[in-house]
Every structure is written in C-alpha cells, then in structure tokens.
C-alpha cells in the first residue's frame with residue numbers, strides 16, 4: 001500500500017516537474033538518469049580499449065610506463081559529450097559523473113578485460129581551493145560510478161595537490177606541460193605499494209595533468225599504473 005502511494009507521489013512529481021535529458025531536453029522515463037536512452041546510445045565512442053597502441057596510450061609514450069590507457073567517449077567542439085562534461089564540471093551536476101562512470105564501466109566490462117588485475121581506482125585530485133569552489137571533485141564522482149559496477153575501491157588520500165594552477169584553456173601545449181610540473185605530492189606511499197592503480201579523470205587533452213599526477217607516485221617500487229578517462233578531446 002505504502003509502496004503504491006510512493007509510486008503515485010513520484011509520478012505526480014514527475015508530471016509537475018519532469019526530469020529532462022541533459023542533451024536533448026526531452027522528458028526522461030523511469031530507469032533513465034540524466035540522459036535519455038537514445039542520446040546515451042548515440043554518444044560517439046572511441047572503442048580505444050579494443051585497439052592495442054591506441055592514441056591515448058601514445059600520448060604517454062616515452063614519458064611514463066602505463067600498463068593500459070583508454071578514454072571512452074570523444075569530446076569535441078559542439079558535440080553532445082561537451083554538454084555532458086560541462087554539466088559535470090561547471091553545472092554542479094556531479095551525479096551525471098557517476099551515471100556516466102557507471103555506463104562506461106558497464107560497457108568496458110562487457111566488451112573487454114580492461115579491469116582485470118586492477119586493485120584500486122584513483123581519481124585525479126583537485127586543489128583543495130578548487131574543490132571548495134566547485135563543491136566536489138568530478139573525477140571522484142566518475143570513479144564512484146566505475147566502482148559501483150566493478151566493486152573496486154577508491155583511493156583519494158594517497159596523493160595531495162599542492163599547487164593551484166590557473167585554468168589552462170588559453171595556453172599553448174608547451175606552456176601546459178611546464179605549468180603542471182610538480183603540482184602533486186605523494187603522501188601515503190604505503191597505500192599504493194604493490195598495487196595496480198587505475199587513474200580516473202574526466203577528459204584527457206594533452207595528457208599533462210594526468211602525467212603530473214601519475215609521476216607523483218611513479219617512484220613506487222612495485223606499483224603498476226593504468227589510465228581511464230571518460231572522454232578524450234578530439235579536433
């Protein structure tokens with residue numbers, strides 16, 4: 001009886017305040033979260049996890065030894081994925097990060113052995129000041145979604161961000177590399193020693209931020225590192 005009342009109330013709320021798709025704005029039906037099924041199916045996937053030597057892995061060649069690296073969706077100017085990333089990063093919609101993390105992990109799990117051997121998830125940390133302003137770390141929310149599907153634990157405190165860097169959108173690639181040197185510091189090596197760490201981030205562009213993050217713990221003796229991002233910036 002009580003269940004029926006709840007269902008009735010939630011239908012009524014939906015009728016009065018319909019939840020809408022982040023991309024196309026059409027009303028969502030039950031079971032859809034933030035994105036309608038058609039928009040989710042139509043987001044451009046890279047399928048990089050099915051390629052050996054994919055373009056994301058290549059970004060790090062000669063710089064750091066990654067076991068595997070992939071980005072799940074394409075992110076380019078004017079694309080639907082851009083709306084989603086903006087909602088996650090600047091629109092306060094952290095929950096979309098979790099939903100997208102879940103979708104990505106479920107598909108990766110179904111199509112590949114990408115998560116085999118991974119011990120823990122490590123979202124790229126934000127500077128405390130940036131996190132206070134935004135109210136959350138979007139990569140942590142993406143990691144929550146991945147963790148929900150894979151049951152892998154999330155490690156948030158082994159590395160600290162010590163330097164705040166200004167927004168990078170107007171910098172040349174070379175300036176970006178310079179800018180992110182040593183902005184992360186390894187605080188708890190014992191939490192990572194001997195583990196295969198999967199670093200999680202929202203978007204990879206030049207790879208500079210992810211690289212700086214990974215370099216902060218790459219000195220560990222036994223650790224292995226892989227990288228998974230929700231999207232890759234494409235031209």
Ligand SMILES: [Zn+2]
Pocket residue numbers: 021022023024025026035036037038039040
């Ligand atoms: Zn839609």
